[in-house]
Amino acid sequence: MRVVSGIQPTGNLHLGNYLGAIRRWVRMQDEAECIFFLADLHAVTVYNDPAELSRNVNGMAAALIACGIDPEKSLVFNHARVPAHAELAWLLSCTARIGWLNRMTQFKEKSGKNREGSSVGLYAYPVLQAADVLLYQATHVPVGEDQKQHVELMRDIALKFNTDYDVELFTAPEPHIGATAARIMSLRDGNAKMSKSDPSEMSRINLGDDDDMIAQKIRKAKTDPEPLPESVEGLAGRPEALNLVTIHAALTDAEPQAVLDQYAGQGFGQFKPALADLLIATLAPIRARLQDFEADPAALEAILAAGAAKASERAAPTLEGAYRALGLPRG
Numbered sequence: 001m002r003v004v005s006g007i008q009p010t011g012n013l014h015l016g017n018y019l020g021a022i023r024r025w026v027r028m029q030d031e032a033e034c035i036f037f038l039a040d041l042h043a044v045t046v047y048n049d050p051a052e053l054s055r056n057v058n059g060m061a062a063a064l065i066a067c068g069i070d071p072e073k074s075l076v077f078n079h080a081r082v083p084a085h086a087e088l089a090w091l092l093s094c095t096a097r098i099g100w101l102n103r104m105t106q107f108k109e110k111s112g113k114n115r116e117g118s119s120v121g122l123y124a125y126p127v128l129q130a131a132d133v134l135l136y137q138a139t140h141v142p143v144g145e146d147q148k149q150h151v152e153l154m155r156d157i158a159l160k161f162n163t164d165y166d167v168e169l170f171t172a173p174e175p176h177i178g179a180t181a182a183r184i185m186s187l188r189d190g191n192a193k194m195s196k197s198d199p200s201e202m203s204r205i206n207l208g209d210d211d212d213m214i215a216q217k218i219r220k221a222k223t224d225p226e227p228l229p230e231s232v233e234g235l236a237g238r239p240e241a242l243n244l245v246t247i248h249a250a251l252t253d254a255e256p257q258a259v260l261d262q263y264a265g266q267g268f269g270q271f272k273p274a275l276a277d278l279l280i281a282t283l284a285p286i287r288a289r290l291q292d293f294e295a296d297p298a299a300l301e302a303i304l305a306a307g308a309a310k311a312s313e314r315a316a317p318t319l320e321g322a323y324r325a326l327g328l329p330r331g
């Protein structure tokens, strides 16, 4: 089992990233060879203030380590330090079809009405994402539900390249999506996913939020006046209630039904403080570790530089194999 996944270093790490992806990355470290990176070349598909982007790369790397990613076990680096990603992306963009990219729902969401004014990079970035994974012969890609389509695209690109050039070069990876926390929703709207790009800070819990802020965000989270039902079916049509129950279940590694067994018949006046306590107990130690790391930028720099050097070595044979398959051996 070889595991590869990434995260864009924009804004803050939030609870959706943590429960949907990163907590599973941490757990997979003991079972597989793992590579995790900050997708800074993805971040530049839209304008980012350069100084802020640079700060965010380091901040997000510190956050991953604070969550439990161990650089002794896993490779941790940022895209921009490993040129093989951009190189393979170009080669694969000649295999990916325009029709395939036209189906990507994230591009449609992110470009909105401004399709013609979007960057070519925003349109093509699922190909870079394919390169990110195919370079390392990954078998599993742990992601939230929103990335499933991109992983399916990677499989299509891998298989078409292998077939077109009659090689067995790329491994087709599987998406690895968690059962309970595949899609954590906004605290203000149970039909929208929790996201870094939501303008309302109250819509998400950030991993750096202090205890009071976490409690306040849960207290103000949108809900309905009904008590919690006895079974999960009773949450149908109550997306905000379902989301809070899902978060509780994910934090305690339980099924949503087990949460309802405990809280059925109780209102949010009782449920919300219990959820806030649970969140605080989970996030406070991560926040403390994050603060330690932020105080030591040299340690972080050393981790990213070492991770990038090892990643370049790991990526080299597949990259060379791709050039060779195309009839472009490089010596």
Ligand code: TYM
Binding pocket: 004, 005, 006, 007, 008, 009, 016, 017, 018, 019, 020, 021, 022, 039, 042, 128, 129, 130, 132, 133, 141, 142, 143, 144, 145, 146, 147, 181, 182, 183, 184, 185, 193, 194, 195
């Ligand atoms: P990004 O930075 O948007 O999100 C990072 C990870 O967090 C998951 N996630 C969520 N899971 C559950 N509920 C949510 N509300 C939620 N919001 C985010 C995402 O599914 C993702 O797993 N393109 C990717 C980064 C990337 C990548 C890759 C991922 C670049 N190269 C190669 C996998 C493999 C992205 O923008 O994720």
